Amino acid sequence: MIHLQNIRKRFRRPDGGWFDAVCDTSLSIGAGEVFGLIGFSGAGKSTLLRLINLLERPDGGAVIVAGQDLTALDAKALRRARQQLGMVFQQFNLMANRTVAGNIAFPLEIAGWSAADIASRVAECLEIVGLADRAEHYPAQLSGGQKQRVGIARALAPRPKVILADEPTSALDPKTTQSILDCLKDINQRFGVTVVIVTHEMHVVRSICHRAAVLDAGSVVEVVEVNGAEVDARSALARSLLEAA
């Protein structure tokens, strides 16, 4: 589903030097997979995720999603492709002046859905994330976990093939974290949506990922398989992340 081929990304540091956020990395993520990107702060995991929907444009390499090289698309075609890639954020990034239903409707409005289709799809998504009774609330009236459910419903609304989740539980308490992870897992299993999830917690990898890439200094150190709650890790870094959890 997602193929990253030799992608590179570097940022200008305030002192004028360059910081290599992602160096010459290749990665393949299969359809229907829950794939983790794990590493310590600054390992380049968020940048790698943002390269998948081109929120960051790579300095080199190809980003192929569902057979389409996103780096080759013009602005309009890229917008269309992005409508197939939902995204969930650590800070939720909901629109404060739109209701819960309005937030979920937003991606459908921009994709040009009819009002009737939007209404029924929004109701469906609210049901999926268990917020049917909160449709007319504003984000300010919700708890963190509820906000993230709205974020997930919004990402899910346009029936995307992929959901990119950038530290979706890092702003939440442990109990809420589990319920959000269950929600993502449920969506993956029921609708076959590929989920790529960035995290610094091995716990997250254990509880929902099929595989995970361990990142350090902008490179993939190892791709680990997760069987049940068992993580088959070889690298010292993956082991240290395991122990930290």
Added chain:
Amino acid sequence: MEELTFAAALTDLASMAPEIWQACRETALMLAVGLVAAIALGGPLGIVLYLSQPGQLFANRWVNGLLGWTVNLVRSFPFIILMVSLVPLTRLIVGSTIGPVAAAVPLSFAAIPYFARLVEQTLREIPRGVVEAAEAMGASPMQIIVKVLLNEARSGLISSLTILTISFLSYSAVAGVVGGGGIGDLAIRYGYYRFQTDVMVAMVLLLVLIVQIIQFAGNRLASRLDKR
């Protein structure tokens, strides 16, 4: 003695009612033209100022620098000097330099960059992540501006408009001095030049009342629109 003076003042003012009403209409006209120009031209200018900042959707140092510099330039002029400098332009547009319509030209000219800065500042308060989420969902720049930026900033924009309206109520009094008419002009002509203190006091009280009403209405609307 006191009561007599007060009664006399009331009679005096009552006899001036048509003139006061006329002044109110002139002030309203000047404000309306200035505000429409500010919203129609200053609004988009403010949006461009915001979007061309580093790190924003259309980051462009040159466009941002040039627009910022121009806005600062116009805003540097003391209003009365701006008004005098714009006399040729006013004559060209309106065909006259006297009356509320003529005074509306420099008022608009001053209101546009003023409002642009207020809009820019208001938009800056929107979290970058919200705009980024819309980008990630495949929203076009126009959709981001209308559905995200303006909608998320709507309460701040109303507050900005309230500030602009009250500032320009006072600017319009200056415009009155050079023949614009309006409430401020009436206060100066009768109250100041003819020593009719009662007219002066009445006009100031009228302005105080108008400012209070505008601020009250602005606050109410802004808080009603704010769901944060």
